[in-house]
Amino acid sequence: FQGRMVIYRQKDELAGLAIVFNEMMDEIEKSFQQQKQFVEDASHELRTPVSILEGHLSLLNRWGKKDPAILDESLEASLFELSRLKKLIVDLLELTRAENNRSLMVEKANIDKILHQLIKNLEMIHPDIQFKLTIDRILPFAMISEQHLQQILIILIDNAIKYSKENKDIQISAEQAGSEILLSVIDNGIGIPADQVHEVFNRFYRVDKARSRENGGIGLGLSIAKRLIEKYNGSISINSKEGIGTKVSMTLPVVTENGRF
């Protein structure tokens, strides 16, 4: 009788193992398909500027010496495509770095200092834009590397500027809520259609490809921001109304006394 009990238990264990094994294989298959899709998308995105560059270079080769208008136009277009290609490569590297599973150094960021520095620089570059900054008077440090936080904020503020209309004013705020810091970037821009808001964190997703392309958008900024912030146990979400504006909200854990998450 005891022997049969053992056999039954072994059978159950085997069935359990088979389920776990199948689930693992499904996960591996899914991750493999996602990687394949990523390589396909990245190749496609890289091909576009390369083809345009090729076209302009052959124009230059044929007519450039005789026609100064073609020389000017094609040189300018080639430089634009080249800078686009460079940004694409840099962003792809950033994304791969943000996605790899290496554990991050536990660091603390002074959000107050970072935001003031960032706004000071942005005001110099964009004198036509009003940046309104609201920060809690006493704000604890956040658990994230300062360099990564800066990178995320630049992506969000850059988007707020790129997708604005005439009113380019941007509100940025930072406050503490319990064990988290809430950060938000608000613009009065073109907004995102309701049925596409959930897509914008996907790699290479752009609501309006033509508009994004015009202002250098590649569709990787929000993917990089999301992957980075989640590595630090934070979160990011978007609220948007088409034609009215967009609010991007982030949370980050505060540094506790023992300096851990």
Ligand code: ADP
């Ligand atoms: P991109 O380089 O195209 O800006 P992102 O990943 O940063 O790529 O954003 C993805 C898409 O989400 C953009 O192409 C744009 O359509 C939309 N988007 C992002 N931020 C905003 C914003 N603040 N206002 C309106 N649309 C936005």
